Amino acid sequence: MKLILLGAPGAGKGTQAEVICEHLHIPAISTGNIIREALKNGTEMGLKAKSYMDSGALVPDDVVIGIIKERLAQDDCKGGFILDGFPRTVPQAQALDEMGIVIDRVIDIEVADEKIEQRLSGRRVCEACGASYHTLYKPSKEEGVCDKCGGKTVIRKDDEPATVRDRLKTYHDQTEPLKGYYEKSGKLVIVQGQEKVEDTTKLTLAAVEA
Secondary structure, three states, X not given: XXXXXXXXXXXXXXXXXXXXXXXXXXOEEEHHHHXXXXXXXXXXXXXXXXXXXXXXXXXXXXXXXXXXXXXXXXXXXXXXXEEEOOOOXXXXXXXXXXXXXXXXXEEEEEOOHHHHHHHHOOEEEEOOOOOEEEOOOEOOOEOOEOOOOOOEEEOOHHHOHHHHHHHHXXXXXXHOHHHHHHHHOOOEEEEXXXXXXXXXXXXXXXXXXX
């Protein structure tokens, strides 16, 4: 099954991607993680991305799409995958279609902006492996230490309140139009994000199996 998870930053896409990943035994592909991986492995597309990132510019669509294409060609994606963080814009969605990748379902997790601001301020990310935690909803066993690799967990600059407001504006301007794009093809399913993660998970899994 080939899935896309949509939702504003902090809506809980990463957490739900992990659950679906275990449930369906398909890889969850987060754009941020695969760009970091491509950088680390020094792939051709990774080096291109690095040149933009080093100058503080956004990595352009063709490079992001190149990195996604490299990742989707790997063996573990043959039985399906979950894309988290891609596509971010309608042109990226069109590029995915042009690659001949047929998406089965697009799950959009809806959460109010105020709630997201509150959530993101508690988010922590491992500097070493990128695992994510939350001081309220998903704390690491030992504060400041990653359960998976023992790395240090930190607040990303992205999760500071002023940055969060900017990111939400960008999401509404650039990414939200994807809902209309996928609704036209009948692939969009909307899940209302709940207070408890497990309640959102129930609704998400129901949307996957619908």
